[in-house]
Amino acid sequence: MHTVETVLLVLMLGALTGVASRYIRTIPLPLIQILLGAALSWPRQGLHIVFDPDLFLLLFIPPLLFADGWRIPKREFFALYKPILKLAFGLVLFTVVGLGYLIHWLIPEMPLTVAFALAAVVSPTDAVAVSAITRNLGMPSQTMRVLEGESLLNDASGLVALKFAIAATLTGLFSWTHVARDFIWIAFGGIGAGALIGWGFSVARDTVTRRLGDVAATQMALLLVLLPFAAYIVGDRLGVSGILAAVAAGVMTNFADLDRSEFVAERMQTEGTWTMVESAFNGAIFLLLGLQLPSIIGTPLREAGHQWWILAGYAVAISSALLLLRWIWLTLGVQGSLWRAHAEGKLVEKPSYLLTLASTLAGIRGAVTLAGALSLPLLLNDGAPFPARDLLIFLATGTILFTLVVGTIGLPLVLKRMPAGGEPASAREERRARVAACKAAIASMVLGKEQAESVDPQWLAQYQESAGRLTQEYRKRIDLLEDPAPPATPEALAEAPDVVRQRRHRYVVELELRLKSLHVERNALYAERHEQRINDESLRSLVAELDLAEASLRKRLDVARRAAGLTGARDSVKQDT
Template sequence: MHNVETVLLVLMLGALTGIAARYVRAIPLPLIQIALGAVLSWPEQGLHISFDPELFLLLFIPPLLFADGWRIPKREFFALYRPILKLALGLVLFTVIGLGYLIHWMIPEMPLAVAFALAAVVSPTDAVAVSAITRNLGMPAQTMRVLEGESLLNDASGLVALKFAVAATLTGVFSWTAVARDFLWIALGGIGVGALIGWGFAVARDTVTRRLGDVAATQMVLLLVLLPFAAYIVGERVGVSGILAAVAAGVMTNFADLSRSEFVAERMQTEGTWAMVESAFNGAVFLLLGLQLPSIIGETLHEAGHLWWMLAGQAVAISSALLVLRWIWLTLGVQGSLWKAHSDGKMAERPSHLLTLASTLAGIRGAVTLAGALSIPMLLNNGAPFPGRNLLVFLATGTILFTLVVASIGLPLVLRRLPPRGEPAASREERRARLAACQAAIASMVLDKAHAQAADPQWVAQYQESAGRLTQEYRKRIDLLEDAPQPGTPEALAETPDVVHQRRRRYVVELELRLKTLHVERTALYAERHAHRINDESLRSLVGELDLQEVPLRKRLAVARLAAGLDAPPNGNR
């Protein structure tokens, strides 16, 4: 099948499996997609594609890592840099050395350099897989930031280790000095290239949009989607990490977005576009993993013959050892940094054995591991076959499946046993930010006395009437957002909990009524179009206005329902 047709088919199947997963919530979406890919390619007449690791890394990985770098909270990322770096650098080195010697001991026919190459392939966690599995499981927020930061940065260290393990196999020469020098160049150079490209794009975008405004929003969003590919390609051409370049470009772009509060259309289009890109490309990554499984397993088992059970046992043993090494490093090498972050107030959750176990199980391997394994050359410099390449690819694939399955089963069980955390810090901060915004809006409506005396009295009266209505609306929202008064204070004595609860329930009813009227307005507009009393352009414009009103209204209703102690909206308002 042609590459273009394959990509289109994979993207379509990714969307369809995303819909199907809504009906099969017990099985994580990545496992469904991998299984579907395997089923599609298993028969002889099935979908067979030649997997080009370089093309795969170029097409699918940069936008996903760019989006992760763009979305990850930078405050927590930089506040927790110590445990993140210990995992992204120290754990990779610990894994390559410890697991490499263990693999060579378990499989003596595999040369030590090849064993190190396999350990390097499986050492980095996969950002796409980690976020896909842990997103809706209730992982504590700061722990999730550490895991995301680790998976964004450890690709460089793992791929550098792989590069030198392969070079040692091909040439028989190994130098720690060369490893350190090349790692610094590849990692720091990738971050520098990505940051420079992201900064250059931000300056160019600011220059254009400050003159044109939101008129160029669509073009700017398209350029933003292409930015991670540009960062990756330039990084690879320069000889540094294209993966880290894409991540750094995403981080830099996010910093630039902080000064673009007035570009509403561009921001809304960007959010919608990236949500679609992430969903489609996430599905494509796991489907492509599944499409490779039958051929990898078939070729390896054909060579092994009746010893297939031994290969399966080796894959399980290596995967288990990988998680044990991760648990040891988290316990001995990272726990101190986590305790310090907790005592300094940078990490809300208290480190515990259960949290360490959850972080261990979240060490999921994915697309980068498979791409790294398949990038190993077929032949040595003298023309002989690369020793144990098929076995290496098989064991790396087994590690991916093992970590995905273990995380899918084990993480919900472990996270369920964590103590309740109360209101998450992010929710509390969001509530207080909403409160500050409402208070600032009320303060801005106070009319300056000198201005009021100089203005037309009729205008002043109209202004004060309008300001009174708006202030009342903001006061309702403040009632929902303010912290509960301490018992015994005048505020607590003035209003009983039942009075506060009833007032909040009335606000919920009001918001639900507003949402219902928006739906009625929209239905009436479509009826006008069906009756040919307005054209399509007018319909899109009018419905767009209602949609813009409904998005914040739904969010406000969700906050109001939580404040009023209600779980879900009535069926009619879904």
């Protein structure tokens, strides 16, 4: 099959499995995609592709890590930098040393430097897999920020450790001084290069769009999609971490976006574009991973014959030791930082053994591990085969599958036992921000005495009437979002919850009625087009206005339902329409 056909097939299957996962809720989407990829390539006449690790790292990893760096909440990321750095760098070193010696003891025929290479390959967690597995499982939000921050940074530390393990295997030389010096250059050089590229793009974009406005929104969205590839390539050519360059470019671009509140069209197109890119690339990564499984796992198992259980036992033992080392590091090396962050109010959830266990099981390995394993050279400098290369790739793949399955089964069980955390801090902050925005809008409609006297009286009357109606609308939203003031009397205290509940239910009914009315409007517009009373251009323009209104209204309706305790209630609008 040609490369273009393969790419198109993988993208199509990624979209189809995304739809299927909405019906198969018991199995996470990444596992479905891996199994489908394995099923497609298992028969002798199945879909077989040549996996180029360098091309894979260039095409798929930069945009996903850029998007994660762009979206991750920077306040929590910098507030929790100590546990994140301890996991991203300290845990990688702890894993490489501890697991490397364990692998060499367990498999004496594997040289120590190769054992260190295997430990380095399996040390980084996978940001894509972690997000996909833990989504909608109720993982505490700030713990999730720590895990996301770890995944963003430990790819670089793991790949750097792999680089030096391979160099030691090829040359027989190893120097901690060289390792420390090169690691500082690769890591900080990658962050600096990516931040500089992100800043340069932001300045150029700002210069163009301040002059042209939203006219160039489509082109700017396209350039933003290409930015992570540019950051990765530049970082790689400079000899620094292209992965960290892509992450840093995403973080810097997000900071620049904070000053671009007026570019509505660009923001909407960018969000839609990145949602599609992330969905397509996530699916492609796990499908490609599945396509490699039969050849990676099947060949060693067939060669082992009746001794296949020994290889499987190695994979289980190494994977179990990997998770055990992670649990030890979380308990001894990171727990203190988490307790201090909790005491300072930076971490809402209280550290506990269940939270530590959940964080351990969330140490899922994925695409970077496979790409790193397949990037091993075939030959040593003297022309001899690289020792135990096939076994290393087999064990790395087994680790990916083991952590995926354990995380899929174990995380829901652990998270169900954790106490409910109440309203998340982010939801409470979002609610307060909505109130502040409503109050600011009300304040902006008040005319000063001098301004009121200087305008036409007829215009002033019309303005005050319109401002009164709009102020009433904003006050309804404030009543819904604000916590009710404490009642003055015991009778009022008993009555207040019912009054608040009724008011909030009434607001939900009003929003549902508005949403239903929008649906009726849209259907009427399509009926006008069917009767040839308007053309396609007019239809698209009018429907776009209603679509924007509905998107905003649906968000307000979700907030209103949560506030009224109707989260699981029947969607009457959807049912009625």
